[in-house]
Amino acid sequence: MHRLTTYIVWIFLLLPSILRSQTTIQGQIKDENDNPVIGANIFIEGTYDGSSSDHEGYFNFGFDGKGSHKLIVKYIGYEDIHLPIDVNTDSPLLKITMVESSNQMDMITITAGSFKAGGENKRTILKELDIVTTAGATGDIAGVLNTLPGTQTVGEEGKLYVRGGDDYETQTFIDGMRVIKPYQTTMPYTPTRNRFSPFMFKGTSFSTGGYSAEYGQGLSSALILSSKEKADQTRTDLTIIPFGIEAAQCLSGEKTSLAGKVGYFNMQPYYAIIPQNIDWVDPPESVDANLVFRNRIGSSGIIKAYGNFTWSTSQMNHGSIDDPGLKGTLTLDNLYGYFNTSYKNSLGKKWSYLTGFAYSANHDVYSFDTAAIDDRTSGVQLKLAFSGDINGHISLNTGMDVFLRDNEFTYSDYSGELTNMLSFREWILATFLEADIFITSDLLTRIGFRSEYSYLNNTHAIDPRVSLAYKLGNRASVSFAYGTFQQSPKEDLLRIVNDLGNERSAHYILNYQYIHKGKTFRIEGYYKQYKNLVKYDPDNMYDPSKYDNTGSGYARGFDIFWRDSYSSLKNVDYWISYSFLDTKRDYRDFPERSIPIFASKHNVSFAYKQFFPKLRSFLSGTYTYASPRPYNDPNGSGFNTGRTKSYHDLSLTIAHMISENIGLFFMCTNVLGVNNVFGYEYGQNINEEGLYNRRAIIQPAKRFILAGITITLSKNGVMNQLRSL
Amino acid sequence: MRTLTGLLIAILLNPLFSYGESNYEKAMKNAFQSLNQATTIEDFRKVANQFDRIGDIEEDKWPPQYHAAYAKVMMASMEEDLQKKDPFLDAAQLNLDALEKLEHDESERLALEGFLIMIRMSVSLDRGMELGMDCGMILNQAYTLNNQNPRAVLMLAQFKFGSAQYMGQDTSESCAMFEESLELLQNPDNKDSEPFLPVWGKNLAQILKQQCQN
Numbered sequence: 001m002h003r004l005t006t007y008i009v010w011i012f013l014l015l016p017s018i019l020r021s022q023t024t025i026q027g028q029i030k031d032e033n034d035n036p037v038i039g040a041n042i043f044i045e046g047t048y049d050g051s052s053s054d055h056e057g058y059f060n061f062g063f064d065g066k067g068s069h070k071l072i073v074k075y076i077g078y079e080d081i082h083l084p085i086d087v088n089t090d091s092p093l094l095k096i097t098m099v100e101s102s103n104q105m106d107m108i109t110i111t112a113g114s115f116k117a118g119g120e121n122k123r124t125i126l127k128e129l130d131i132v133t134t135a136g137a138t139g140d141i142a143g144v145l146n147t148l149p150g151t152q153t154v155g156e157e158g159k160l161y162v163r164g165g166d167d168y169e170t171q172t173f174i175d176g177m178r179v180i181k182p183y184q185t186t187m188p189y190t191p192t193r194n195r196f197s198p199f200m201f202k203g204t205s206f207s208t209g210g211y212s213a214e215y216g217q218g219l220s221s222a223l224i225l226s227s228k229e230k231a232d233q234t235r236t237d238l239t240i241i242p243f244g245i246e247a248a249q250c251l252s253g254e255k256t257s258l259a260g261k262v263g264y265f266n267m268q269p270y271y272a273i274i275p276q277n278i279d280w281v282d283p284p285e286s287v288d289a290n291l292v293f294r295n296r297i298g299s300s301g302i303i304k305a306y307g308n309f310t311w312s313t314s315q316m317n318h319g320s321i322d323d324p325g326l327k328g329t330l331t332l333d334n335l336y337g338y339f340n341t342s343y344k345n346s347l348g349k350k351w352s353y354l355t356g357f358a359y360s361a362n363h364d365v366y367s368f369d370t371a372a373i374d375d376r377t378s379g380v381q382l383k384l385a386f387s388g389d390i391n392g393h394i395s396l397n398t399g400m401d402v403f404l405r406d407n408e409f410t411y412s413d414y415s416g417e418l419t420n421m422l423s424f425r426e427w428i429l430a431t432f433l434e435a436d437i438f439i440t441s442d443l444l445t446r447i448g449f450r451s452e453y454s455y456l457n458n459t460h461a462i463d464p465r466v467s468l469a470y471k472l473g474n475r476a477s478v479s480f481a482y483g484t485f486q487q488s489p490k491e492d493l494l495r496i497v498n499d500l501g502n503e504r505s506a507h508y509i510l511n512y513q514y515i516h517k518g519k520t521f522r523i524e525g526y527y528k529q530y531k532n533l534v535k536y537d538p539d540n541m542y543d544p545s546k547y548d549n550t551g552s553g554y555a556r557g558f559d560i561f562w563r564d565s566y567s568s569l570k571n572v573d574y575w576i577s578y579s580f581l582d583t584k585r586d587y588r589d590f591p592e593r594s595i596p597i598f599a600s601k602h603n604v605s606f607a608y609k610q611f612f613p614k615l616r617s618f619l620s621g622t623y624t625y626a627s628p629r630p631y632n633d634p635n636g637s638g639f640n641t642g643r644t645k646s647y648h649d650l651s652l653t654i655a656h657m658i659s660e661n662i663g664l665f666f667m668c669t670n671v672l673g674v675n676n677v678f679g680y681e682y683g684q685n686i687n688e689e690g691l692y693n694r695r696a697i698i699q700p701a702k703r704f705i706l707a708g709i710t711i712t713l714s715k716n717g718v719m720n721q722l723r724s725l
Numbered sequence: 726m727r728t729l730t731g732l733l734i735a736i737l738l739n740p741l742f743s744y745g746e747s748n749y750e751k752a753m754k755n756a757f758q759s760l761n762q763a764t765t766i767e768d769f770r771k772v773a774n775q776f777d778r779i780g781d782i783e784e785d786k787w788p789p790q791y792h793a794a795y796a797k798v799m800m801a802s803m804e805e806d807l808q809k810k811d812p813f814l815d816a817a818q819l820n821l822d823a824l825e826k827l828e829h830d831e832s833e834r835l836a837l838e839g840f841l842i843m844i845r846m847s848v849s850l851d852r853g854m855e856l857g858m859d860c861g862m863i864l865n866q867a868y869t870l871n872n873q874n875p876r877a878v879l880m881l882a883q884f885k886f887g888s889a890q891y892m893g894q895d896t897s898e899s900c901a902m903f904e905e906s907l908e909l910l911q912n913p914d915n916k917d918s919e920p921f922l923p924v925w926g927k928n929l930a931q932i933l934k935q936q937c938q939n
Binding site for chain 1 (some may be wrong): 770
């Protein structure tokens with residue numbers, strides 16, 4: 001009995017190892033060029049059994065199972081291999097060839113028309129810090145983008161003008177949602193700034209044409225801003241400048257974070273020291289508040305909310321051109337609010353969805369001596385989008401949004417005799433579908449469309465968008481983009497004639513880009529066609545019957561960009577951009593096809609930055625040139641035939657860190673003090689000499705000089721102040 | 726006879742059981758041991774592969790993801806060709822992203838992520854400018870969550886040491902923190918509480934401590 005027990009126990013003890021007798025699986029892995037793949041991960045599906053390939057690509061390992069199995073081979077940058085094998089006896093030497101995958105990190109991207117900023121991606125043209133460190137940009141998003149090719153400097157406006165497009169042709173998006181009135185309301189001929197602080201955003205994508213079907217309502221360009229997913233650590237920042245103070249507080253927890261920033265600015269003391277070309281009664285005064293909220297939900301969900309509130313007021317004396325002694329007072333009050341919230345989560349492993357809501361409201365009141373204008377705009381957008389991979393080669397991005405915009409414009413004179421109210425309410429329902437298809441690992445195509453239905457003019461149109469990118473080795477690529485775009489007319493026209501048709505454009509873009517070791521070279525040629533632009537009779541501006549969509553135009557040219565972040569000069573980073581533009585259009589009150597006043601033929605920017613680590617200092621200089629711009633001279637012959645002088649600006653920024661927590665900065669625009677003239681305004685009446693009086697449109701002050709201090713208070717005190725400089 | 730039956734049942738079932746939990750532990754123990762013995766890039770690559778194989782199946786367990794990420798960061802730190810560092814770090818980041826979705830020790834994850842970013846910054850000066858702030862933020866968070874985590878202390882100290890050197894400032898605070906991390910590493914308070922907890926840091930702490938003495 002005892003022996004039997006022992007025997008049985010022995011049998012069972014041995015059984016598992018008999019059942020699991022090992023077979024050897026062996027092979028060699030090579031790539032398409034017959035080179036061994038070293039360090040690939042080889043294993044049997046559903047088990048831990050496996051090995052890594054050695055220097056010659058060989059591998060072998062023991063496996064306990066029997067029957068049919070799947071051998072998996074994985075290697076970073078290559079397509080996974082699933083090889084069915086029968087494991088009964090030791091395998092012969094398996095010959096395995098791996099193919100480079102299109103999903104590798106270095107994959108081809110479409111670069112036509114697109115500039116990316118921020119993030120760790122090697123393909124980014126601008127770095128996140130460039131917005132603050134580029135001289136002349138004065139911390140303004142539009143300011144730094146104006147140093148890129150494809151933009152035209154329009155000094156009196158400070159807005160983005162892209163490839164012969166008017167400023168309204170560039171649409172701004174935050175987290176996928178359109179922003180109404182992204183620029184601050186300012187007095188005539190005083191340059192504006194983007195309302196949104198660059199520090200709130202992680203990635204910026206600036207498209208100078210041919211942009212994705214996810215976005216619409218911009219004839220020329222899209223500025224796509226993504227807010228940060230992670231808030232900064234708990235900290236307090238204080239910035240003190242001669243005309244204002246700004247405090248920022250960030251509270252950061254494991255799942256939730258909240259950041260707020262409040263600033264008060266009053267130009268009075270600054271204008272008292274630095275003479276201005278404008279006769280200010282009350283220099284601009286403003287309060288600006290920002291709030292960012294982030295909350296992670298579960299493992300992959302995130303709620304983002306962003307809010308901005310601005311109040312500003314200013315008053316100036318404005319002389320009449322016909323009678324310079326006659327001055328009127330103009331007061332401008334502005335209230336602005338923007339709120340945006342989105343929820344993003346994943347749907348299974350490969351898909352994710354986003355739902356979003358945005359609300360903006362703007363209220364401008366212009367008061368003259370005898371009359372007032374009250375201009376209110378509000379907008380709501382709802383969005384639902386899905387994106388994901390169908391397989392390793394095709395990914396899809398699709399969704400829809402509803403956009404509602406209201407505008408109410410009231411003109412009233414103080415005698416109460418005349419009140420005129422104009423308004424519109426616009427509804428746009430849009431859907432989009434776009435697929436990225438890797439035809440080979442070197443050839444990517446993006447194909448899609450955007451469909452928009454407008455309830456205001458009762459039209460429906462589908463805009464196709466197609467791009468192709470082809471990789472030339474690991475450093476260079478060529479891409480092409482084509483797309484059509486539509487945009488409802490600007491609000492000052494739409495409120496006069498509610499059912500004006502949409503303006504339309506088509507873009508053709510060809511791009512070559514080379515990136516290697518911090519050096520970037522790109523050249524891009526484009527052709528843009530405009531049609532259905534709004535035209536009216538300048539003598540009957542308020543007669544709706546004089547409006548139609550018969551305008552048209554074109555813009556063509558090329559852009560060159562060179563950046564070297566790793567030049568032989570240590571700690572130096574610089575870029576040069578050049579844009580050539582040839583454009584003409586017939587729109588608005590143009591009597592014939594002519595060059596619009598915002599278009600300059602040649603634009604050059606040279607941005608230079610140098611760090612002095614030992615001195616803990618930073619120096620940045622930017623030189624900008626724009627060739628003469630047209631203006632309309634009623635005393636001359638023809639339309640828009642006058643030409644201004646060319647534009648020159650050299651700006652400098654110097655920053656120094658006193659300690660980890662305290663930084664000093666100094667910036668100055670137009671160091672050389674050039675008298676830039678942007679154009680001329682003409683009077684209404686002919687003077688004694690039989691001519692119209694004119695007045696030059698010039699900079700509000702020759703230079704903008706700013707010195708300030710930033711202080712950071714954080715628990716652990718390891719902040720790098722450079723970002724705030 | 727009853728004991729014999731019991732024994733038989735136990736033995737019969739044993740293989741079934743052993744092909745469940747304990748197989749995971751066996752494979753992890755094996756990989757963990759290799760990790761502690763790894764010295765070359767190839768060693769770390771093999772270990773990373775081992776952990777990835779386990780992680781592929783054990784989708785709900787944090788240790789394989791964590792250690793695979795660590796092994797890949799080590800590969801990147803040892804790789805001399807600057808161009809080759811990023812792919813390893815990108816792969817490590819994927820493990821960290823997977824880890825974030827599982828139940829895990831956040832302080833440890835952030836400390837490792839901070840390590841990863843520091844290696845990324847080492848590729849070029851210019852990246853330091855961009856990533857420095859993120860890195861400081863992440864490491865501060867790791868430290869705030871658990872200031873007894875020797876790796877959080879060590880990584881934050883290394884970051885502070887680097888920035889203090891850059892700023893030409895006193896490094897005594899970070900040097901004290903190297904000491905502190907060494908002490909924590911030598912007397913872990915979480916001994917045997919859970920298998921496969923991170924243990925790395927001692928060598929690095931000693932090297933860094935030596936830098937302070939020079």
